[in-house]
Amino acid sequence: GAGVSQTPSNKVTEKGKYVELRCDPISGHTALYWYRQSLGQGPEFLIYFQGTGAADDSGLPNDRFFAVRPEGSVSTLKIQRTERGDSAVYLCASSSWGGSDNEQFFGPGTRLTVL
Amino acid sequence: GIQVEQSPPDLILQEGANSTLRCNFSDSVNNLQWFHQNPWGQLINLFYIPSGTKQNGRLSATTVATERYSLLYISSSQTTDSGVYFCGGAPGTALIFGKGTTLSVSS
Numbered sequence: 001g002a003g004v005s006q007t008p009s010n011k012v013t014e015k016g017k018y019v020e021l022r023c024d025p026i027s028g029h030t031a032l033y034w035y036r037q038s039l040g041q042g043p044e045f046l047i048y049f050q051g052t053g054a055a056d057d058s059g060l061p062n063d064r065f066f067a068v069r070p071e072g073s074v075s076t077l078k079i080q081r082t083e084r085g086d087s088a089v090y091l092c093a094s095s096s097w098g099g100s101d102n103e104q105f106f107g108p109g110t111r112l113t114v115l
Numbered sequence: 116g117i118q119v120e121q122s123p124p125d126l127i128l129q130e131g132a133n134s135t136l137r138c139n140f141s142d143s144v145n146n147l148q149w150f151h152q153n154p155w156g157q158l159i160n161l162f163y164i165p166s167g168t169k170q171n172g173r174l175s176a177t178t179v180a181t182e183r184y185s186l187l188y189i190s191s192s193q194t195t196d197s198g199v200y201f202c203g204g205a206p207g208t209a210l211i212f213g214k215g216t217t218l219s220v221s222s
Binding site for chain 2: 033044089
């Protein structure tokens with residue numbers, strides 16, 4: 001596609017439920033990133049994929065968060081037993097590769113609200 | 116970890132004025148990007164500028180990597196420039212962002 005796409009654009013769920021957020025990167029981009037942005041803050045890194053593997057998951061806040069990218073393109077961020085503190089905008093970005101020349105392009109985000 | 120400080124936090128301008136936004140890093144970064152976050156939350160790429168100077172229309176940016184800072188210049192501001200400006204630097208691959216500068220341009 002022309003840019004990074006994310007679905008859904010909005011997700012409202014109840015505390016304790018499971019959610020999946022999808023990211024479709026720019027075609028041909030091998031590096032994919034997930035970030036989370038809370039109100040009034042800059043985005044915070046969650047996890048980075050190079051191809052199919054998670055090269056860096058140091059930003060995941062706890063083991064309720066998990067992400068996959070099984071075919072090296074689309075990625076899914078999975079959150080188990082959601083908590084109200086998980087409410088935020090989840091942003092996905094992609095870049096052509098994960099080395100030093102690494103301009104990242106962001107999708108429109110998924111706004112997650114946990115009631 | 117690396118700290119990113121943006122200044123000023125808020126900026127109010129009259130249309131036509133010029134402004135300078137600053138981004139300081141506590142440690143060296145490989146990559147540096149400036150973004151404009153529009154009212155719908157989309158991060159729009161402005162500059163990819165690990166070092167040197169770039170210009171794009173009324174906007175320009177300079178990064179002095181050895182001194183760990185970057186500047187974004189906006190000239191002849193317009194109301195459509197309003198929004199939040201973020202810088203992000205990557206010591207590795209992931210971007211570390213500042214808290215942003217909120218710019219309001221009035222006509």
